Amino acid sequence: MGLPSLNSKVEMTGLTTPFFPFTGRTLLLLLALCLFLPGCALFDQGGADLSNFRTVILDPGHGGYDHGARAVRGMDEKMLTLDVARRVKPLLERRGYHVVMTRNTDIFIPLGTRTSISNTHADAAFVSIHCNWANRRSANGVEAYYFNSRSAPFAANILREIAGCYGSHSRGVKFARYYVLHHNERPSTLLELGFISNAKENASLQDPSTRQRIAERIASGISKIHGGRAPVATSGN
Numbered sequence: 158m159g160l161p162s163l164n165s166k167v168e169m170t171g172l173t174t175p176f177f178p179f180t181g182r183t184l185l186l187l188l189a190l191c192l193f194l195p196g197c198a199l200f201d202q203g204g205a206d207l208s209n210f211r212t213v214i215l216d217p218g219h220g221g222y223d224h225g226a227r228a229v230r231g232m233d234e235k236m237l238t239l240d241v242a243r244r245v246k247p248l249l250e251r252r253g254y255h256v257v258m259t260r261n262t263d264i265f266i267p268l269g270t271r272t273s274i275s276n277t278h279a280d281a282a283f284v285s286i287h288c289n290w291a292n293r294r295s296a297n298g299v300e301a302y303y304f305n306s307r308s309a310p311f312a313a314n315i316l317r318e319i320a321g322c323y324g325s326h327s328r329g330v331k332f333a334r335y336y337v338l339h340h341n342e343r344p345s346t347l348l349e350l351g352f353i354s355n356a357k358e359n360a361s362l363q364d365p366s367t368r369q370r371i372a373e374r375i376a377s378g379i380s381k382i383h384g385g386r387a388p389v390a391t392s393g394n
């Protein structure tokens with residue numbers, strides 16, 4: 158239907174209120190279509206959440222019987238990730254964020270539980286914390302993963318902060334189908350803080366002052382999109 162006939166319809170029916178060219182049935186059909194179109198702005202949850210998050214879900218990798226990577230010396234991955242997350246929490250709270258830890262002790266939490274914690278918070282962003290391991294002992298560097306491309310800038314902000322903060326180079330922001338990212342409806346990233354199979358990086362990661370520095374950089378990277386502080390809550394959200 159062309160514009161002239163639409164205009165004539167307005168004149169014919171004598172509408173004075175702002176003209177809306179959809180009937181109730183057409184509108185329902187459009188809304189239904191939007192539900193099935195991943196790029197539709199109306200239901201683009203991830204895109205909307207990316208800048209609106211006020212809750213941060215911190216997910217220290219592994220725990221309990223699941224040690225994660227074994228360090229060449231000192232604490233295993235599960236304890237290092239827990240310690241870093243515990244340091245990030247108060248730093249984010251000081252910046253005005255509500256922080257939820259998927260675990261706060263050395264216990265095993267299934268991956269499905271970790272993602273449900275994230276998915277039940279409508280205003281959340283999710284950050285999983287890990288340490289890397291490789292057979293090749295010289296492998297080193299930090300990296301950040303995303304699954305949904307809308308989370309890539311979020312991952313990049315954090316990686317930019319942590320790269321070089323204890324002398325380790327950036328291995329880049331990478332796509333991966335990790336469970337905690339793939340099943341996550343929120344902006345989400347998985348960080349690899351360095352290789353505990355590498356003697357030099359492991360020695361740094363075993364040092365509490367390095368972990369504190371990393372925690373500060375993670376907090377700064379998470380809050381970067383908001384200029385360093387959590388956005389003020391708007392009514393109705």
Ligand SMILES: [Zn+2]
Pocket residue numbers: 218219225226234287288
């Ligand atoms: Zn891990």
